[in-house]
Amino acid sequence: MNNLAKLADYFATYPFVRYAFVVGLLIALCASLLGVTLVLKRFSFIGDGLSHVAFGAMAVAAVTGLTNKMIIVLPVTVLSAILLLRTGQNTKIKGDAAVAMISVGALAVGYMLMNVFPSSSNITGDVCSTLFGSTSILTLRKSDVALCVVMAVIVLLMFLLFYHKIFAVTFDESFAQASGINANGYNLLIAVITSMIIVLAMNLVGSLLISALIIFPALSAMRLFRSFRSVIICSAVISVICAGAGIILSILFSTPVGSTIVVSDMAVFFLFSLIARCKGGRHA
Amino acid sequence: MKKTYFFAAAAAFLLLTACGNTQTVDQLSAQNGDSAAQVQADAPASGEAVSNGEYDVDLTQLNSNMIYAQVYDMLENTEKYTGQTVRVQGTFNYYQDPTSKREYFAALVSDATACCAQGIEFVRKDEAHYPEDYPEQGTPIEISGTFYTYTEENQVFIELHDATMTVL
Numbered sequence: 225m226n227n228l229a230k231l232a233d234y235f236a237t238y239p240f241v242r243y244a245f246v247v248g249l250l251i252a253l254c255a256s257l258l259g260v261t262l263v264l265k266r267f268s269f270i271g272d273g274l275s276h277v278a279f280g281a282m283a284v285a286a287v288t289g290l291t292n293k294m295i296i297v298l299p300v301t302v303l304s305a306i307l308l309l310r311t312g313q314n315t316k317i318k319g320d321a322a323v324a325m326i327s328v329g330a331l332a333v334g335y336m337l338m339n340v341f342p343s344s345s346n347i348t349g350d351v352c353s354t355l356f357g358s359t360s361i362l363t364l365r366k367s368d369v370a371l372c373v374v375m376a377v378i379v380l381l382m383f384l385l386f387y388h389k390i391f392a393v394t395f396d397e398s399f400a401q402a403s404g405i406n407a408n409g410y411n412l413l414i415a416v417i418t419s420m421i422i423v424l425a426m427n428l429v430g431s432l433l434i435s436a437l438i439i440f441p442a443l444s445a446m447r448l449f450r451s452f453r454s455v456i457i458c459s460a461v462i463s464v465i466c467a468g469a470g471i472i473l474s475i476l477f478s479t480p481v482g483s484t485i486v487v488s489d490m491a492v493f494f495l496f497s498l499i500a501r502c503k504g505g506r507h508a
Numbered sequence: 509m510k511k512t513y514f515f516a517a518a519a520a521f522l523l524l525t526a527c528g529n530t531q532t533v534d535q536l537s538a539q540n541g542d543s544a545a546q547v548q549a550d551a552p553a554s555g556e557a558v559s560n561g562e563y564d565v566d567l568t569q570l571n572s573n574m575i576y577a578q579v580y581d582m583l584e585n586t587e588k589y590t591g592q593t594v595r596v597q598g599t600f601n602y603y604q605d606p607t608s609k610r611e612y613f614a615a616l617v618s619d620a621t622a623c624c625a626q627g628i629e630f631v632r633k634d635e636a637h638y639p640e641d642y643p644e645q646g647t648p649i650e651i652s653g654t655f656y657t658y659t660e661e662n663q664v665f666i667e668l669h670d671a672t673m674t675v676l
Contacts, residue, residue, distance in 0.1 A: 478571035
């Protein structure tokens, strides 16, 4: 059976393959939209920091025996995102240091909790699956898919409705504020959307690889395009295609899902860099 | 707690909680209040898994990611697969409960990242004794049998009954 026929057979036969595709593409789309804003605001690493916070929150949820871990994970991640994005400029601990501090702190606390109060005997498996996503994306249930679709729709709506304001806040926050835009409010919105995407993306690529999902499509698009709109559209297309390709390759050739998606993103980045160099375009 | 240590690091129910969605055990436990081990023998339902004509669910044609996800689906939706014939390849694992002396045999399948594994217990249809009639632990084996579930200490486990084992 050739690979195409095999893939078609998997789609027709296994509902979890269809779920993985729907969720994977939606997460990739949302992450890419936000990625451009985060990269331009010099917050590329915030995805990493927040995913570690989500890891810590997930450990707390596991220790407390919560069936629905989102009750803890989502609010904690949102709160951390607000703290990081809003207080980055005007605090004693500046943005990058604050991200690093919260990131490693949450990772350490999460890992310690999982060891001291193990929720299962396979701690290594728990940690590995949370950090690298493992095959979580292939073990989704209908309710998980529904939750992801709802959250993705909320993220997309917020982004489309507030596109111009996000654009203004992204490029010149001070000017946006001076022209009457509630920059703090939109920073808060960006923080909330970021944390929602992080929590969603943990299922897809795991907490260690989320940053790649956010920054690679944006950076690739920036190799070839200059305007905010074209970069966002290109970034979304790249991200969705790479996520789809990554999921298909991992299903067909049994490679780790998250790593395969990120490697696809990296390949596109190098390809776009090469094209940009050949065209004599942007290199930065 | 005897089952908590079943197959040390990678046995069936441990692995239910190890990867993917960890709500499985909670849900399965909630559905079953009986602490005594009991075998469920519900009528088979129509499954969506691959059938090759000889077996209702043949996992031997799938790669490790797909096997892992399919076994997870079988653990999640036990009623869909109960009574169906299943064939699977994995590595042999054995555990004997020190208190009850009950023996457990399983085939373990790992995912691509090798950090997660899931196990399917089996009970052979022929008279067999451990260790003389079984391979060493970790040996690749193929198991075929009929899918059933049983409940023990408020946990639901899956098991292949009337199983035949082939050392690969």
